[in-house]
Amino acid sequence: MIIHHFHSYQQTIRLAPFRFIPLLELVVSHPDSYFAPSKLQLTMLTLLVLFSPLAIDIYLPALPLIARDFSVNHTLAQDTITWFLFAMGLGQLFAGPLADKWGRRVIALSGIAIYGVSSALAWWAQNIEWMLTARLLQGCGACATSVAAFATVRDLFGPKKSGKMISYLNGAICFIPALAPILGSYLTQHLGWRANFSFMAGYAFVVFAMALCAMRETNPNPSQQAVFQPSRYWAVLSNTSFLFHASLCLLAMAVILAYVTSAPVVLMQNLGLDMQQFTFWFGLNAVLNIAACFIGPKYMERVGPHRTLVTGVLLLGMAGFLMLALAKEHTALAFMLPIFISSVGFALILGAAAGQALAPFGDKAGTAAALLGLFQMSGAGLLVGLMQRLGLSAQWMISLQMWFLLPALLILFSRLKYRWYAIPESQSATQSE
Numbered sequence: 001m002i003i004h005h006f007h008s009y010q011q012t013i014r015l016a017p018f019r020f021i022p023l024l025e026l027v028v029s030h031p032d033s034y035f036a037p038s039k040l041q042l043t044m045l046t047l048l049v050l051f052s053p054l055a056i057d058i059y060l061p062a063l064p065l066i067a068r069d070f071s072v073n074h075t076l077a078q079d080t081i082t083w084f085l086f087a088m089g090l091g092q093l094f095a096g097p098l099a100d101k102w103g104r105r106v107i108a109l110s111g112i113a114i115y116g117v118s119s120a121l122a123w124w125a126q127n128i129e130w131m132l133t134a135r136l137l138q139g140c141g142a143c144a145t146s147v148a149a150f151a152t153v154r155d156l157f158g159p160k161k162s163g164k165m166i167s168y169l170n171g172a173i174c175f176i177p178a179l180a181p182i183l184g185s186y187l188t189q190h191l192g193w194r195a196n197f198s199f200m201a202g203y204a205f206v207v208f209a210m211a212l213c214a215m216r217e218t219n220p221n222p223s224q225q226a227v228f229q230p231s232r233y234w235a236v237l238s239n240t241s242f243l244f245h246a247s248l249c250l251l252a253m254a255v256i257l258a259y260v261t262s263a264p265v266v267l268m269q270n271l272g273l274d275m276q277q278f279t280f281w282f283g284l285n286a287v288l289n290i291a292a293c294f295i296g297p298k299y300m301e302r303v304g305p306h307r308t309l310v311t312g313v314l315l316l317g318m319a320g321f322l323m324l325a326l327a328k329e330h331t332a333l334a335f336m337l338p339i340f341i342s343s344v345g346f347a348l349i350l351g352a353a354a355g356q357a358l359a360p361f362g363d364k365a366g367t368a369a370a371l372l373g374l375f376q377m378s379g380a381g382l383l384v385g386l387m388q389r390l391g392l393s394a395q396w397m398i399s400l401q402m403w404f405l406l407p408a409l410l411i412l413f414s415r416l417k418y419r420w421y422a423i424p425e426s427q428s429a430t431q432s433e
Contacts, residue, residue, distance in 0.1 A: 040210075040214045041156075041214060041215065041216070044207075044210060044211060044214055044215050045149045045152060045153060045169060046169060047207045047210070048108060048112075048145045048146070048148060048149035048207070048211075049145070049146055049149045049150070049169050049173055050173065050176060051111075051112075051115055051141070051142045051145045051146065051203075051204075051207075052088060052142035052143070052145070052146055053173055053176035053177065053180070054176055054180055054200060054203065055084060055115075055119075055138055055139075055142055055200060056081060056084065056085075056260070057176055057177050057180035057181055057184070058180040058181065058183060058184040058187075058196050058199065058200070059184050059188075059193065059196035059197070060181050060184060060260065060263070060264055060282065061181055061184050061185045061188055061264060061268070061275045061278055061279065062184060062188045062193035062196055063077050063078065063080075063261075063264040063265070064077070064264055064265065064268055064269050065188065065192075065193045066080070066131070066193055069193070070127060070128045070131070072128045074265050074269075075388045075389060076128050076132075077128070078261035078262070078265075078388060079132060079385060079388075080131055080132060080135045081135075081257070081260065081261050081381075082257065082261065082381040082382075082384055082385040082388075083132050083135050083136050083139070083381065083385075084135045084136070084138060084139040084142075084381075085139065085257065085377040085378065085380065085381040086136075086139065086377065086378045086381035086382060086385075087135075087136045087137070087138075087139025087140050087143070087378075088139040088140070088142055088143040088146075088373075088377050088378075089143075089373050089374045089375075089376065089377030089378030089379070089381065090374060090378045091139065091140045091143035091144065092143055092147060092369075092370040092373040092374060092377075093228070093233075093370050093371070093374060094228070095107060095111075095143050095144045095147040095148075096147050096151070096367075096369075096370050097225075097228065097229075099144075099147055099148055099151045099219075100151075100219070100222065100225075101222055101224075101225075102222065103217045103219055103222060104148045104151050104152045104155065104217060104218055104219055105148075105211070105215050105216065105217045105218075106217075107144050107147065107148040108144065108145055108148035108149070108152075108211055108215060109208065109211055109212065109215075110141075110144055111140075111141045111142070111143070111144025111145040111147075111148060112141065112145055112204050112207055112208040112211060113141070113204075113208060114137055114138075114140055114141030114144065115138055115141030115142055115145065115200070115204045116141075116200075116201050116204030116205055116208060117137070118134045118135070118137035118138035118140075118141060119134075119138060119197045119198075119200040119201035119204060120197070120198075120201045121133070121134035121137070122134035122135060122138065122197040122200075123194045123197035123198050123201060138200075141204075149169070150169070151219070152215075152218050153169065155218035155219055156218055174286075174289075174290045174293065175290075177282070177283075177286035177289065178283045178286040178287055178290070179283075181278070181279045181282050181283060182279050182283065183199070184196050185275040185276060185278070185279045187199060188275065189275060232367045233367060233371060235367075236361065236367055236368045236371050237371065239360055239361075240416075241356060241357070241359070241360055241420050242357050242360065242361075242368065242371075242372075244408075244411060244416075245353040245354070245356040245357035246353075246357045246371065246372050246375040246376070247375065247408075248309065248313075248349055248353040248405065248408060249349070249350060249353050249354055249357065249372060249375055249376045250375045250376055250379040250380050250383070251380075251383075251401070251404050251405045251408075252312070252316070252345075252346050252349040252350050252353070252405065253346075253350070253376045253377065253379075253380035254379075254380040254383045254384050254387075254401050254404070255316060255342055255346060255398065255401045255402055255405075256342075256343075256346055257380050257381065257384045258384050258387065258394075258397055258398045258401045259339050259342070259398055261384065261388070262394035262397065262398060263278070263281075263282060263335075263339075264278065265394060266335055266394045266395075267281060267282075267332055267335065270330075271330060271331070271332055271335070273332060277332070281332050281336050284336075285336065285339055285340060285343055288340055288343050288344070289343045289346070289347060292343055292344045292346075292347035292348070293347050293351070295347075296308070296347045296348050296351050296352075297351060299311075299348065300348070300351060300352055304421065305352040305355065305356055305421055306412065306417055306420075306421040308348050308349075308351075308352040309348070309349060309352050309353060309356075309408075309412055310409065310412055310413075311345075311348055312344075312345040312346070312347075312348030312349035312352070313345070313349065313405045313406065313408055313409055313412070314345075314409075315341055315342065315344055315345030315348070316341075316342050316345040316346070316349070316402040316405050316406075317402060317403060317405065317406045318341065319338040319339070319341040319342040319345065319402055320338070320342075320398075320399040320400070320401075320402030320403045321399070322337065322338040322341065323335075323338035323395050323398055323399045323402070324395060324396070324399050326338065327393070327395040327396075335395070338398075339398075342402060349405070354372060354376075356420065356421075357372050358372065383401075384401070387400065387401065
């Protein structure tokens with residue numbers, strides 16, 4: 001799964017991930033940067049943003065084994081993902097203000113330490129309750145590293161270049177859903193499922209040592225404001241455009257989360273695929289998702305955010321019907337084909353909806369981004385966790401998640417579209433609305 005940082009949605013991913021380091025070096029050469037970041041510092045930023053996707057994707061092939069070893073149903077094993085996302089989303093409400101108050105370096109080091117310790121606790125877990133607690137802590141740690149990394153980018157490159165740099169970092173993140181399950185499959189087969197968490201702990205140890213030596217504080221003027229200001233959050237939540245588009249992000253992420261948590265059960269347990277076959281199908285969808293993330297911004301530039309959202313919702317609705325139509329076909333392709341379609345719809349909705357959600361806010365952009373993260377990760381985690389307890393088949397649960405987006409078409413075709421998307425009511429009408 002691709003975990004994006006929400007300050008960057010209005011600036012889209014336009015450049016291929018394999019050009020990531022050369023592009024970073026190109027930006028370093030610009031003399032008008034606020035600071036002169038070194039290659040090591042830029043590498044540090046990349047390593048920091050990889051914590052969260054790594055914690056989700058690397059151990060997906062091991063989910064059935066975790067359920068078996070702890071003697072629990074698959075829903076509880078799937079909760080290790082939803083609880084992680086819930087903690088990561090909720091933590092954004094505090095990690096951002098704390099990074100402003102205490103500094104980026106302190107928050108990054110604290111997040112890495114929490115991530116490493118919680119990974120070790122997950123490795124040592126003797127029951128599912130222990131594992132879930134460790135995953136909650138790990139989500140808090142991953143949230144801190146992500147917030148610190150993107151705040152550092154803003155400090156280093158200023159308002160004009162930070163959006164492009166964040167896009168480059170998101171390009172690096174795109175590789176994780178394709179590569180991490182391959183590594184996780186290898187570790188699980190040769191060393192057992194716990195090796196995935198020992199790898200995460202080791203990764204945290206290495207990055208902590210690098211950050212301790214190489215990462216410097218980039219915010220010389222810490223904020224003196226209170227960490228939590230309810231009035232700032234209410235100013236965002238009272239905006240109807242934010243609520244609608246943040247809800248679209250929540251529902252779109254719930255579709256992907258429902259797929260990610262169900263895929264190991266459907267493909268490996270129900271259909272009998274081995275880990276290599278599971279990794280192939282999961283990686284294939286990740287590649288398609290990456291391609292959609294590159295194509296989506298170009299499509300939105302051409303047709304606008306309104307039509308992009310309508311297209312995305314329709315694709316997800318169609319994928320839901322196709323999922324049920326193929327439910328009796330017990331093949332990997334029958335399960336994955338609707339997922340392929342939904343991945344394109346997901347990319348279209350997430351980019352356009354997040355950009356529209358943040359658009360009304362200037363000085364409150366950070367607060368709005370934190371709340372958007374809360375909606376998308378914590379909200380999606382809560383929704384999928386509840387749906388998994390209804391006893392539905394994976395196909396029905398995923399289809400319902402897709403159909404939850406269809407009522408949005410009523411709003412997208414209401415008169416609100418003239419105000420939110422600057423669409424003229426007619427050729428002769430003024431745009432006073």
